[in-house]
Amino acid sequence: MTEIWQKTGRQWRLALCTMMIAAALAAGPSCTPSFASAPASLEDVLTAIAPPPSAEALVLIPDRGRKLLALRSYVRSGAALAQRWSWTDAEIKAFAGSPGEQALLAEVNAVKAHFNDANPGHELYVHGTTRSLDEQIAKWNSNESVGAAAAEMEAAFTAAFGEAGAVPDPKKLAQWLRGYQPSKRPNLAAPGMTLHGRASAIDFQVMKDGRIYAGANGKQVESIWRAEGWDQKLKASITAAGPSFVGPLANPDEPWHYDYHPKADASLATAD
Structure with a gap:
């Protein structure tokens, strides 16, 4: 019962704050209320300006720097x-076993077979076709590179808007x-934005002796993939056996990451 009450209270507070801030934004700078006296916290402001449907993911990122970065x-x-x-859990479930997933797996397996034949003693490994939002949030909350970028951004935020507790316009x-x-x-x-969440990207990893090598x-x-x-x-294996894969991802630099488009179009490759 307590969990239900907390969730309901959070949703009510989010809806109220969203409406209040939306009205302020629509009214323009001259009518923007003073949040020093308004019943809004920094958490409320950060969550309320998040475009749909990202607000519910944002509240599951406890660290302020990581939250700002997302x-x-x-x-x-x-x-x-x-x-x-x-995708939602229901959409992920619907994709499992569908003709779309079968086509994706067939192409993944073709790439793996070509690579394994061309590189004796090594094999390709793929961990699933879809990455859930919960998994993305967990990785975001623990990843070292996210932490470094988040610390930098939090320092910049403090310089721009003041110390912790300040509620900016x-x-x-x-x-x-x-x-x-x-x-x-x-x-x-950022959680929710990766194409892995829509079965539209695959990370290929190299295994040796039953363990991940690259x-x-x-x-x-630099030390393994390029060296x-x-x-x-x-x-070479993607070119030979994976016509629907586009990549690798250049920004950030991920030689293992390929976007998946059944009708391959290089213009569809994405980066933040």
């Missing part, structure tokens, strides 16, 4: 966010988020 991506995407948002905050350019980029897309790990890009040529070997 919100930056959400705000910059704006109305287009809903079009690439990760929502319109100014949204503008700041759109313009902020981090020098440290995380190697993960994995989806930014620290291995030993696995990026080119994977690319």
